[in-house]
Amino acid sequence: MPSDDLPVPVFSKPVTLRDVAAQAGVSVATASKALNGQGRMTAETRERIRETARRLGFRPNSLAQSLLRRRSFTVGLLTNDTYGRFSLPLMSGISDALVDNGVSVFLCNVEEDPRLGQMHVDAMLDKRVDGIIATGKRIDRHLPVDLSNLRVPVIYAFTQPDPDAVAFVSDDVGGARLAVEHFCRLGRKRIAHVTGPASFAVVHARVQAYRDVLVENGLTVSEPLLGSWSEAWGHQAVAQLFDGKSERPDAVFCGNDQIARSASMTPRAIWSLPQK
Structure with a gap:
């Protein structure tokens, strides 16, 4: 021995x-x-x-083990969120949830290129991933790759899913209601809303919730200011709200963090929601 x-x-x-x-x-x-x-x-x-x-x-030999167990203990994460504003925090959360089960996650950026997306999907399938998580930078746009009828499970998070697929998306209506209701509990009466482009579905969902809460509380509904998801727009919108030509708001409900950062330089209560 x-x-x-x-x-x-x-x-x-x-x-x-x-x-x-x-x-x-x-x-x-x-x-x-x-x-x-x-x-x-x-x-x-x-x-x-x-x-x-x-x-x-x-x-x-991980390949031999995956063939034997019919599992690779890997999950692929597909995204077109080039800057990682949403995909990186999501990946961090997924990794934290899966690491205790010995599952690794690898990220592939498909940008807006269907060919690149298909290449990454094929590579994931060749590596025998146990599943694919699709995520993006907005919930009203589908990733530029077909993920239907794959031989592995697919889950969508913060991107437009396929019909009947498992999906996790933000409650934009509920979140907007909480924000405006918060202002109402503070006793604010003139609540303005500064948000992003009209081309985003979340903008319309939040605007409608904003209007509904004001009506329910008997408050005057101001026309929301629609612009871009940027600090520059936040500065411009705040200047317009406080130009002295009309009654100033006593609270500003902002559509995302960039707008809120610029608006927060005014001495008013600010509540922001993330861009989706």
Whole structure:
């Protein structure tokens, strides 16, 4: 039986299961069962084999294991969010949720290129991912790649899903209502709304919620100011609201963080929602 005091052999090639078995003084089958938590053997033998594998730096063949288990313990994340404003926090959350189960996540940016998107999907399928998560930079646009009828599950998060697919999207109506209702509880009477482009579905959803809450509370509904998702627009809109030509608002409900940052330079209560 080999001694733990023996020097660790130097292998010119990756350490194999056969190398571990030889160093531990057991058969290849016994070494395999010990490392996979299977088979009948003493606890001392199992631990000796595992310690030998650690000492030699043995790494199981992930491809062979995935074929055996029919799982790769990897999930692909597809996005067209080039700047990562939404996809990176989402990936962080997904990784935190999956890491304890030994599942890795890798990110692929498809931009707005259908060919690039299909290339990444094909690569994910070739690597036998256990599933694909599709995410984007707005919930009213589909990623530029067909994810229907794949042989792996697909989940959508903050992007337009396929019909009947599992999807996680923000409650923009509910969020906008909470924001405006907050101002109402503070006793604000003249609540303005500065938001992004009319081409975004979330803009219309939030505007409608804004109007509904004001009507429910018997307050005057001001016409929302629509512009861009930018600090520059926030500065311009605030200047327009406080130009002295009309009654000034006592609160400003902002459509995203950039607008809120510029609007917050005025001494008024600010509540913002993220752009979607």
